[in-house]
Amino acid sequence: MSKNILSLRHVAYSYHTTQGETLALKDISFDIKQGEFVALVGPSGCGKTTLLSLIFGLLTPQSGNIILPHKEDGAGNSIGYMLQRDHLFPWRTIYQNAILGLEIQKKLTPATKAYVEHLLEEYELSDFSDKYPDQLSGGMKQRAALIRTLALNPDILLLDEPFSALDYQTRLNVSDDICKRIRKAGKTVILITHDLSEAISLSDRILVLSKRPSTIKYELQIDLDDAHRHPVRSRTTRQFGEYFNILWEELQNESEPAK
Amino acid sequence: MNQNQPSNHELFIKAHKRHHFLVGFYRIMLFVVFLILWEYSARAELIDSFFFSSPSGILACIYRLASEENLLFHISTTLFETTVSFLLVMLISLLTASLLWYSDYFSEVLEPYLVILNSLPKSALAPLLIVWLGTGTKTIIIAGISVAVFGSIISVFTSFKQTDKDKIMLMETLGGNKGDVFFKLILPSSLPQLISIAKVNIGLALVGVIIGEFLAARRGLGYLIIYGSQVFKLDMVISSILILCIIAFGFYKIIQFFEHGHKKKNHAPS
Ligand SMILES: Nc1ncnc2c1ncn2[C@@H]1O[C@H](COP(=O)(O)OP(=O)(O)OP(=O)(O)O)[C@@H](O)[C@H]1O
Numbered sequence A: 001m002s003k004n005i006l007s008l009r010h011v012a013y014s015y016h017t018t019q020g021e022t023l024a025l026k027d028i029s030f031d032i033k034q035g036e037f038v039a040l041v042g043p044s045g046c047g048k049t050t051l052l053s054l055i056f057g058l059l060t061p062q063s064g065n066i067i068l069p070h071k072e073d074g075a076g077n078s079i080g081y082m083l084q085r086d087h088l089f090p091w092r093t094i095y096q097n098a099i100l101g102l103e104i105q106k107k108l109t110p111a112t113k114a115y116v117e118h119l120l121e122e123y124e125l126s127d128f129s130d131k132y133p134d135q136l137s138g139g140m141k142q143r144a145a146l147i148r149t150l151a152l153n154p155d156i157l158l159l160d161e162p163f164s165a166l167d168y169q170t171r172l173n174v175s176d177d178i179c180k181r182i183r184k185a186g187k188t189v190i191l192i193t194h195d196l197s198e199a200i201s202l203s204d205r206i207l208v209l210s211k212r213p214s215t216i217k218y219e220l221q222i223d224l225d226d227a228h229r230h231p232v233r234s235r236t237t238r239q240f241g242e243y244f245n246i247l248w249e250e251l252q253n254e255s256e257p258a259k
Numbered sequence B: 001m002n003q004n005q006p007s008n009h010e011l012f013i014k015a016h017k018r019h020h021f022l023v024g025f026y027r028i029m030l031f032v033v034f035l036i037l038w039e040y041s042a043r044a045e046l047i048d049s050f051f052f053s054s055p056s057g058i059l060a061c062i063y064r065l066a067s068e069e070n071l072l073f074h075i076s077t078t079l080f081e082t083t084v085s086f087l088l089v090m091l092i093s094l095l096t097a098s099l100l101w102y103s104d105y106f107s108e109v110l111e112p113y114l115v116i117l118n119s120l121p122k123s124a125l126a127p128l129l130i131v132w133l134g135t136g137t138k139t140i141i142i143a144g145i146s147v148a149v150f151g152s153i154i155s156v157f158t159s160f161k162q163t164d165k166d167k168i169m170l171m172e173t174l175g176g177n178k179g180d181v182f183f184k185l186i187l188p189s190s191l192p193q194l195i196s197i198a199k200v201n202i203g204l205a206l207v208g209v210i211i212g213e214f215l216a217a218r219r220g221l222g223y224l225i226i227y228g229s230q231v232f233k234l235d236m237v238i239s240s241i242l243i244l245c246i247i248a249f250g251f252y253k254i255i256q257f258f259e260h261g262h263k264k265k266n267h268a269p270s
């Protein structure tokens, strides 16, 4: 049994504007284990992005705690946060975009550069490293954005709808491809998605958020063998339909108007 | 099929070149026809060449100015003053806009002042500047700056502010602080706007410098224009205005050169 890499305890957060207060997250508690792949689903505007920003530290919880236990060697676990859109800078080449994080954190060394080159190779972008983003396809840009996050070698990856900008066909291939590689690298992942089949086929566990002000409404453990961890093949399994129905019901209840 | 493609492309290139050639040709033709009509009307006394001069009169006048009145000195004075004003305007507006961007308080407090200063007719300031600073080169340069600087600050600040909020958030997810955001995101993403602002500024700086020279100088093209009109040497006025046109065009070309360099760098074809 691997240990917890991240724990949230009664986390709450509200946005304040002159119009008033929006309570986005009411009471969120969960644990994530080392190496786990967790999907986060919930109705639109329920606070999923807010939750990732809190975990990363861009926002500070209004109450509650976010606990990141230290590793054995005493160092903290680092977090990589990949936003919904690729946001590659058009004035930088793919390689220059990929090393942006290293450059900012002053970690550009021969070793880290070699790592970025290795990643570009692994994600089949090395032929494009001197090209500019507008010369790449949507799927390639998404992979380049992922490399920019991976270059900092984070232990935990937060992915906010990373595939939503892609067309369906590309999305199936890219999500399968990227998630396999991330799994192989032993990263811990929290993935936000609106696509239930994507959530089922990619993750070990799914957390369902209620609508705003949100709490964790439901937790679903996914048991699929590796052969069926694929956005298309998973659908042929017996469990898939079951999981899908459970999630669908849970979310359906959420989108009905409150009485 | 393979034979078709290059020939189609060749046709395209040919049409493209032809288009450029024709545009250039008509441009020059327009100018030549204008000169001929002007010269003809003056010689046939359709227009009074005392008031309207003529191309040959202007050439003669420029030759005379160059040999007797030290025309090159006047031109270089105006060029120097305009260049210094322009560079200072760019520097001041970049620095001020950066400060405004850095602190929201600062920008909110200063905004109405900037708007008022910008909408002020700047030529109204010139007489005041002369009283305060005397009639030297310094006054002329400050007149040039005063015409361009407030609008420039506002435009540069606006272009800084237009940067995508999500891209700023991206910089934060990579651990960037405000300085990183500024130098790695805000500045490079505003570069195209900065170049257009520079184009506007160089024109305004020239306007400011000429206004300054009208009022407070013993040298420069603005002085030649005013002096010429006072002694009714309209040849001299028109010649100076023509030289100003050429200078403005030259400045424009220089900035365009930088613009092309920037575009080439960003969209290097492979
Ligand atoms: N900067 C902000 N100021 C005020 N309210 C905000 C702000 N950002 C988000 N909110 C509000 O907080 C709630 C949660 O927003 P959040 O972006 O976390 O939702 P989400 O679950 O990621 O939505 P989606 O699925 O559409 O991406 C929304 O109701 C939104 O209106």
Ligand SMILES: [Mg+2]
Pocket (backbone or CB within 6 Å): A048, A049, A050, A160
């Ligand atoms: Mg969101």
